[in-house]
């Protein structure tokens with residue numbers, strides 16, 4: 636359960652005094668997620684999610700995320716809307732953390748996606764990229780090359796080697812490779828950057844909404860696509876499912892065709908998308924704060940995905956047809 640910060644009734648009442656949401660009817664910590672503290676909040680006015688921003692989110696970036704959600708809703712993409720306080724602000728402070736209330740989205744996250752879900756995901760991802768093309772601001776990706784290195788450098792070698800022998804050294808070699816090979820100048824814009832299965836809701840076999848925009852940033856569109864490829868197209872035994880990959884990519888291309896340079900860059904981007912989650916997972920695995928209710932995610936999964944992509948020669952491995 637991702638609850639890093641306990642919120643007492645008195646804290647909650649003081650925070651809600653700035654809102655027009657009526658009496659609290661229910662308030663409980665949410666069992667999913669690893670980044671922030673999330674609570675389901677039901678009041679006389681409706682159902683909401685209360686989020687306290689923890690470790691990785693910079694308070695200065697929050698207006699970007701919250702404005703982005705409003706922009707996406709204006710463009711017809713279903714995602715949560717930040718709820719305004721009486722003074723018009725959408726951000727406050729609770730238990731010493733930046734905190735916000737967003738609308739609750741109906742829908743179910745699919746734990747074991749099938750190819751048709753991957754196709755729908757591809758379509759909605761491309762729509763997201765088109766919808767953000769006129770979003771007026773950007774945010775550098777602080778979890779790209781320099782950011783991966785920074786997280787990696789903060790990982791204690793002894794502890795890492797005790798938990799996962801040899802893994803840290805392999806990661807170091809891959810980071811050196813990425814520094815040399817990372818593709819530049821690909822078509823870019825605002826990307827979601829964390830569109831895992833728990834962040835995409837489905838209803839009646841259609842995508843009903845997207846959540847969790849707190850890694851959104853400016854980066855290559857194709858990088859967002861391979862983050863999804865990693866998160867959606869491997870089986871629980873880590874076998875790569877090319878049918879799902881083909882469905883994902885063709886769903887994406889039905890809305891936004893990839894350029895040749897993007898297709899050629901996919902294997903390297905997929906390696907980067909693997910090391911990105913590998914470094915944060917290994918870091919988090921070794922540093923669960925005392926008292927936090929969280930189940931850290933296993934880094935080994937992304938080490939296996941990285942090894943797969945290191946053996947990929949070109950995008951045909953992902954089910955793309957090109958000459």
Ligand SMILES: Nc1ncnc2c1ncn2[C@@H]1O[C@H](COP(=O)(O)OP(=O)(O)OP(=O)(O)O)[C@@H](O)[C@H]1O
Pocket residue numbers: 637665667668669670671672673684715737738739740741829831833834846847849
């Ligand atoms: N607007 C929403 N409507 C309905 N449920 C939500 C909403 N926002 C969050 N949730 C629920 O809370 C859970 C955790 O939210 P979220 O994914 O934003 O947390 P996180 O800590 O950032 O997690 P992650 O590990 O995916 O980064 C989601 O999996 C979902 O069940």
Ligand SMILES: N[C@@H](CCO)C(=O)O
Pocket residue numbers: 669670829831912915916932
């Ligand atoms: N989606 C991330 C956690 C949130 O950043 C992961 O699975 O490692």
